[in-house]
Amino acid sequence: MLFLSTRGKADLVCSAHAITRGLAGDGGLFVPQKFMALTLDEIVALHGLSYKERAAKILAQFLTDYSEEELLDAAGKAYAEEKFGKDPAPVFKVNENTGTLELWHGPTSAFKDMALQILPLLLTRAIAKTGEQHKIVILTATSGDTGKAALEGFADVEGTEIIVFYPESGVSEIQKRQMVTQTGNNVHVFAVKGNFDDAQTGVKRIFGDEALKEELAARGCVFSSANSINWGRLVPQIVYYFSAYSDAIAAGRIKAGEEINFAVPTGNFGDILAGYYAKLMGLPVHKFICASNSNNVLTDFINTGIYDKRREFKKTISPSMDILVSSNLERLLYCVTGDAEKVDGWMQQLNTEGVYNVGEKVHKKITADFFGAWVDEQETKETIRRVYNDYNYLLDPHTAVAWRACEKYRLVSSDDRYAVVVSTASPYKFSADVYAALKGDEDGAQSFDALHKLHEATGVPVPPKMLQLEEMPVLHKDVIEAGQMAEAVKNSI
Numbered sequence: 389m390l391f392l393s394t395r396g397k398a399d400l401v402c403s404a405h406a407i408t409r410g411l412a413g414d415g416g417l418f419v420p421q422k423f424m425a426l427t428l429d430e431i432v433a434l435h436g437l438s439y440k441e442r443a444a445k446i447l448a449q450f451l452t453d454y455s456e457e458e459l460l461d462a463a464g465k466a467y468a469e470e471k472f473g474k475d476p477a478p479v480f481k482v483n484e485n486t487g488t489l490e491l492w493h494g495p496t497s498a499f500k501d502m503a504l505q506i507l508p509l510l511l512t513r514a515i516a517k518t519g520e521q522h523k524i525v526i527l528t529a530t531s532g533d534t535g536k537a538a539l540e541g542f543a544d545v546e547g548t549e550i551i552v553f554y555p556e557s558g559v560s561e562i563q564k565r566q567m568v569t570q571t572g573n574n575v576h577v578f579a580v581k582g583n584f585d586d587a588q589t590g591v592k593r594i595f596g597d598e599a600l601k602e603e604l605a606a607r608g609c610v611f612s613s614a615n616s617i618n619w620g621r622l623v624p625q626i627v628y629y630f631s632a633y634s635d636a637i638a639a640g641r642i643k644a645g646e647e648i649n650f651a652v653p654t655g656n657f658g659d660i661l662a663g664y665y666a667k668l669m670g671l672p673v674h675k676f677i678c679a680s681n682s683n684n685v686l687t688d689f690i691n692t693g694i695y696d697k698r699r700e701f702k703k704t705i706s707p708s709m710d711i712l713v714s715s716n717l718e719r720l721l722y723c724v725t726g727d728a729e730k731v732d733g734w735m736q737q738l739n740t741e742g743v744y745n746v747g748e749k750v751h752k753k754i755t756a757d758f759f760g761a762w763v764d765e766q767e768t769k770e771t772i773r774r775v776y777n778d779y780n781y782l783l784d785p786h787t788a789v790a791w792r793a794c795e796k797y798r799l800v801s802s803d804d805r806y807a808v809v810v811s812t813a814s815p816y817k818f819s820a821d822v823y824a825a826l827k828g829d830e831d832g833a834q835s836f837d838a839l840h841k842l843h844e845a846t847g848v849p850v851p852p853k854m855l856q857l858e859e860m861p862v863l864h865k866d867v868i869e870a871g872q873m874a875e876a877v878k879n880s881i
């Protein structure tokens with residue numbers, strides 16, 4: 389299987405190259421030449437497999453320059469019981485027609501672990517395959533969850549350095565604590581003054597800085613990315629859509645072949661795109677409900693076909709979705725149009741004018757598979773409280789946004805079929821906001837205090853790693869201006 393760029397001006401590459409490079413040379417994103425379909429029998433049969441076997445089977449469809457043993461070995465290590473518990477991606481039955489796909493049982497308690505535990509293993513093997521002589525420097529801008537998951541995945545991985553930039557006041561206390569306490573001899577963590585888009589823009593600028601790249605190459609290093617623009621980040625996320633579906637059949641929730649809906653809390657459009665790819669591979673899905681918070685640029689896009697990032701950036705209690713430029717939408721546009729020139733044009737327009745319009749035909753194709761809805765702060769908090777009171781089930785703010793978006797979809801469509809709400813973080817990662825939502829806001833408990841109070845109030849078990857955080861020493865204290873990021877990179881390696 390070969391990979392091509394969404395902007396059509398880069399050479400075709402094999403999967404190992406797509407993973408080591410991260411971004412195509414023309415600034416586009418790598419996409420597979422085609423999608424191999426699984427038969428319904430194969431999908432049903434997934435239920436008899438362990439998660440690592442399910443993962444190896446799906447990965448093998450795309451990563452054709454890896455052997456089956458390599459993929460099974462990587463998946464076995466990534467999704468080991470010590471890291472994820474017995475089931476890495478269980479579906480919890482919340483009510484008769486809704487389940488939550490809990491993707492936060494990994495080391496950092498957010499769904500990013502599903503990809504970032506296996507990406508370093510795929511990447512180190514890719515380095516060996518492509519004969520890459522350089523040390524890989526992973527640069528990551530994070531709104532909170534990617535940073536920690538990338539640190540955890542890449543810490544002490546030979547042949548790599550990992551540098552993470554997070555917005556100083558844009559992440560939760562617990563998220564910050566997770567990052568600044570990270571151990572490992574190849575890890576570097578910086579707080580950047582500004583918001584996530586400032587940090588992300590800084591990283592993109594570094595990726596485009598030819599002089600810096602040359603200086604790095606002279607020191608034997610090359611940049612790569614752990615953000616979801618990397619194909620190696622995306623492909624492991626396809627697995628759990630199949631996994632959830634086969635589990636739903638086995639649990640008697642649906643008949644084999646019956647279409648279901650997925651509601652996905654969306655930021656960079658990576659997670660939901662992986663679901664769409666699963667559909668292209670034969671998974672019976674009716675609609676993907678694309679859930680946004682007050683940064684509702686995707687809702688507007690799905691409703692109108694116009695992507696307009698010229699709006700205020702809003703800080704919310706679901707920070708991992710605080711995003712105005714959803715990078716992976718480019719892959720969807722390529723998939724729907726098959727026209728790299730058009731995609732290239734739209735992306736140029738987004739850069740220069742801040743807006744593009746895909747036109748009626750493309751818009752119609754997108755709304756055939758996607759429904760967009762957004763949820764404000766008040767509704768998010770109410771949803772956390774209501775779902776807890778009604779079902780004794782505790783949602784984190786991101787999952788609450790998706791839950792509410794799913795309800796909104798059901799209201800306007802009258803489509804009440806079985807839906808899976810993708811649950812992307814442990815509620816304890818956002819203890820202060822979740823606790824405040826449950827208690828009606830007047831209690832201002834912060835950080836670990838809120839974590840303990842949330843546990844006392846609900847009895848929901850706290851992930852053990854999160855409890856340990858309180859005791860761990862702070863190792864990374866640097867706070868820098870966005871303009872100092874390139875300097876920070878140079879000093880780190």
Ligand SMILES: *Cc1c(COP(=O)(O)O)cnc(C)c1O
Pocket residue numbers: 498499500533534616653654655656657658659660708709786812813
């Ligand atoms: C990253 C993240 C999201 C958004 O996922 P995308 O792939 O960026 O759309 C949603 N929820 C949580 C908790 C996240 O960490």
